[in-house]
Amino acid sequence: MDTLRGIESFVRAVELGSIAAAARRLNISSAAASQNIARLEKGLGARLLTRTTRSLALTDSGEVYYQRVKGLIQELELAEQAVSASQGEVSGKLTVACSAAFARHVLAPLIPGFQAAYPQISLEVVATDRRPDHIGEGIDVSIRIRQQLEEGIVARKVATVPLHFCASPSYLKQVGCPDTPQALLQHNCLMFRVPVEGKIFRWAFIRDGVRYEPEVKATMISDDIDLLARLAISGGGIARLASFVAMPFLADGSLIQLFEKEQSPDVEVEAEPLEYYFCLLDRYAKTPKVTAFFEYLKTHLPDKWQ
Template sequence: MDTLRSIESFVKAVQAGSIAAGARLQGITAAAASQNIQRLEKSLGTRLLIRTTRNLAMTESGELYYAEVEHLIAGLARAQSAVTEFHGQPQGRLRVGASVAFGRHILMPLIPQFARNFPKLSIEVVLSDRSLDHITEDIDVSIRFKEQLEPGLVARKIAIAPVVYCASPGYLQRKGVPETPEDLTTHDCLMFRMPVDGRLFSWTFVRNGIRYEPEIKPGIICNDIDSLHRLVVEGAGITRLATFIANQDIQRGALIALFQPDPASMNAIQSDTVPLEFYACFRDKHAITNKVRAFVDYLVSEIPQAL
C-alpha cells in the first residue's frame, strides 16, 4: 500500500469536507481516494471517517490521527517544491486566487508573460469574490483587497488603486451633479455587496484628515463589480469603482468622475476618497516557496504602485 498517498487522501478529504472534493485536490477520482482511505483504515485497524450522503465526519480515532499527520502532508509538499526548485527554474503547479475584478482587469493580462518566463510552471487562476480558503482549495497565493484580509494570513502589499465615484452624463443631466458627498442622499447609489460576509462596501470619504461615511440609500445592490460598471454606464445611478475599471470610460466621455479636486475651488479640495489596497496573501511563511516568490516579485515589478 502507498501509505503516504492514502494519508494524503484522508487529509485532503477532511480539509475539503468530502472525499470527492479532496480527490479533486489530489488530481485523482473520488473512487480512488475512497479506496485509499479504506486501505488506510484497514492497515490501522480502526475507522477514521464516518460517511453519510451529506456529511463527512471524523471518528475519535480519526481526529487523533489527523492531528498527527496533517502537517506531514504539507511538509512533504514544501520539501518536494524546495528540492525541485533548487535544481532549476520554479516548476510544478502554481494556484493563484484573486477577486474577480482585479483578476480580469489587472492579473490576467500579466499571466501570459509570466508563463513564458517560467515554462515549467503549470498555472491555475481562481477568480472569486468569496473568501478563498488556502488549505481546502489548495491556493498557493491569493490577491485580496484590504477588506478581504483574514486573521492568520501572511500579507504583502503589492498595489494601491484609487477609487472614483462616477456617473453617466445622461444620469447627471436628469438628476443633477452632487457637489459634496452629503448630496448623495438624494441620488440613486449603486452599491457593492461583498460576497465574503454580505456587508455593503462602505463609501468612505476623508475631510480635514477625518474619515466619514455620508448617509446613503442604495438604489441598486449587486455582488459583481463589472455588473455595477455596466449599470453606471447605462445611466442607472452613481457608483464607486476602482480607476483601473472606470478610467477608460471616463477618458472617452461615457462616465464623469465626481468630487474631483479643483485648485480654483477651496471647497472642492476638502473631500477625498479612500483608495483600495491590494495584498498578496499566503497561508503562512512556509508557503512562500520559490515559485510563489517569483510570482509575487513579478507582480510587484509589473503592476504600478498606484493603478
C-alpha cells in the same frame, strides 16, 4: 511508501471532507484511496475515521494523528518544489482566486508576461466575488480586499487602489454636480452589493485623517461592478469605481470624476482607497511558484498602487 500513501490519502480526505474528493485531488480511484487509509489504520492499530455514505468524521485517535501528520505532506511538497526551484525550474499548477473585476482588468493584461517568464507554471484563475475555499477548491493564492480578510489567513498587502466617484456628463448636466459627500443624498447612487455577505459596500471618505460614511440614496444596486460602470456611463447616476475600472472612461470623457481638488480647491475629502491583499491559507502555502507570482505581481502593478 505504503504508509506515506496512506497518510496522504488520510490528510486529503480530512481536508476535503470525503475520500472521493481526496481521490480526485490525488488522481487515484476512490477505492485506492480508501484502501490506503485502511492499510494505515491497520498499521496503527486504530480507527482514524468513521465513515458513512454521507459523512466523514475523525475519531479521537484520528484527531490526534491528523494534528501530528497534516504538516508532513505540505513539507514534502515544499521540499519537492524547492528542489525544482534550485534547478532553475519553478513549475506546477498555480490556482489564483480573485474578484471578477480584478481578474478582468488587472490580472488579464499581466498573465501573458508571467507565463512567458515561467513557462513551467500552469496558471488557473478563479474569477469570483464569493469567498474562496483554499482547501476545497485547491486554491494556492487568493487576492482579497481588506474587508474580505479572515482570521488566521496569511495576508500581505500588495496594492492600494484609488477609488473614484464618477458620473456621466449628461447626468451632471441634468442634475448638477455634488460639491460635497453630503450632497450625495440628493443624487442617484449606484451601489455595489458584496456577494459573500450580501451587504451593500458603503461609501467612505477620509477627511483630516478621519474616516466617515455619508448618507446616500441607493437607487440601483448590483453585485457586478462593470454593470454599475455602464449604468453610470448611460446617465443612471453616480458610481464609485476602482481606478482600474474607471480610468479608461475618465480618459475618453465617458465619465467625469467628482470631488477632485483640481476642480474644486475647497474640497478637503478623498475617497477611501481599496487595499488588496495577497492571501495564503498558511505558511506551508508559500511555495516557489507562489513566491514567483507574488514578486511578479508586485513588480508589474502600477507604482502609484504600492
